[in-house]
Amino acid sequence: MCGKQTDDERIVPDGIEIISQVGPMMCGGTDAYRDNNAPKKILSKDMTLFDVNSSFSILALPPEYDCRNRLWYLSAFAARSGNGTFVQMAKVTEQRGPKKSSIAFVKRDVMPDLVDLVNESDLAKSNGNHSNTHGLPENFGGSVFVKYASGETISISNNQCPVIPYDAALRIASLFESFMGEEKVPLKDLSGLREVHFSEERGDGYTRAVLTFNADGTGTNRKNSRYGANEYESEKPVDAETMSRIKKTIESCGMLAWAGLPENDFKPVSKKSMAFVFDDGETVAIEDNRDVPYSIGNGFFTIELEMATKH
Structure with missing residues (x-):
């Protein structure tokens, strides 16, 4: 059946609220749901994975922002790996410009810094919200996936618009740039x-x-x-x-x-x-x-x- 399905046709897990649902491959149609069990506050202080990406290409910035150095796209990843932390960042700072990517294997455990960032930016407030509009290009929206040792997670996705505040993205970019300059774990030549x-x-x-x-x-x-x-x-x-x-x-x-x-x-x-x-x-x-x-x-x-x- 094409188009929006009725409530009787939906078989969903407990806690999942269907916002909209369309037939397969319906260009322009949106599938969206909300996980009402997803926590809006994270208790754990032990983060194991940080994976965020978001486009800001459709965002109109207010005049107080310096648009000469604006972010058009940002992705940032961090996870512990052996005796260090694997960090990766890619960003676009020019309209339709190339992605500039950097990778580092740093000695310090940077995950506590990211715990503070997530809490202070209140990234968990949209936890459990997911939306996908069929037919949109890649890197038009974004996603957030953060894991903790407690089993708590933050999971957000939307391919139509930014998934994190612009100020939070600026802070993430600044923090990851500082990670790239830290002491590295030596890798084999x-x-x-x-x-x-x-x-x-x-x-x-x-x-x-x-x-x-x-x-x-x-x-x-x-x-x-x-x-x-x-x-x-x-x-x-x-x-x-x-x-x-x-x-x-x-x-x-x-x-x-x-x-x-x-x-x-x-x-x-x-x-x-x-x-x-x-x-x-x-x-x-x-x-x-x-x-x-x-x-x-x-x-x-x-x-x-x-x-x-x-x-």
């Missing part, structure tokens, strides 16, 4: 990267591949797979440009700092992992079911695609 190991374990078998960096800058990828009773082996050369691009992906996505990131809330259909082996014998292992910013989360898949499917 990628010039010493010798091999990348990929593994996928499935119910019907597995795929395992080893990508070796050769002395001349090229690479060799060896893969073996099993699907049910059938096993396959293959080997292929990889050109120097692709090998260089893989290193750039690892660096630009901060993948060597993913090891201690928290697991995401999605149940994987298979278990995938990747290990980076260096000349000195040290290995950095990561898994793909980790909470990482959407903008860099494709780093794992980009390398997997080269190692596991391009044969």
